[in-house]
Amino acid sequence: MLENNLSQLEELVGNLVQENKVLLESNAQLRGELAQLKEENDSLQLSALEQEELHSATAARIQALVALAAGSVATSASPAQA
Template sequence: MLENNLSQLEQLVSELVQENKALQAATQQIRNELAQLKDENEALQMSALEQDELHSTTAARIQALVQLASGSASASPSPAQA
C-alpha cells in the first residue's frame, strides 16, 4: 500500500514538474511578445506625435495663408469697384 502511494506521488510530482516547465516556457513567450508589443506601441505613439505635429504645422500654414488672402482681398479693390 505504501509503495503504491509513493509511486502515485512520484508520478504526480513528475507531471507537475512537466506542467511547470510548460508554463514557464509559455510565460517566457508571453513576456517576449509583451516586450515586442511595447516597442511597437512606443513606435506608434511617436508616429502619432509626429503626425500631430505635422498637422498642427500644416493648419498654422493654412491659417496664415487664409489671413494673407483675406488681408489682400480687403486691401485691394474688387474689379467691380475699380
C-alpha cells in the same frame, strides 16, 4: 499500499514538473511578445506625436494663407470702392 501511494506521488510530481516546464516556456514566450508590443507601442506613440506636430504646422500654414488671402481681398476691394 505505501508503495502504491509513493508511485502515485511520483507520478503527480512528474506531472507538476512537466506542467511547470510548459508554464515557464509559455511565460518566456509571453514576456518576449510583451517586450515586442511595448517597443511597437513606443514607436506608434512617437509616430503619433510626429503626425500631430505636422498637423499643427500644416494648420498654422493654412491659417496664415487664409489670413493673407483675406487681407489681399480686403486690400483689392478698398481701391475699387474709392
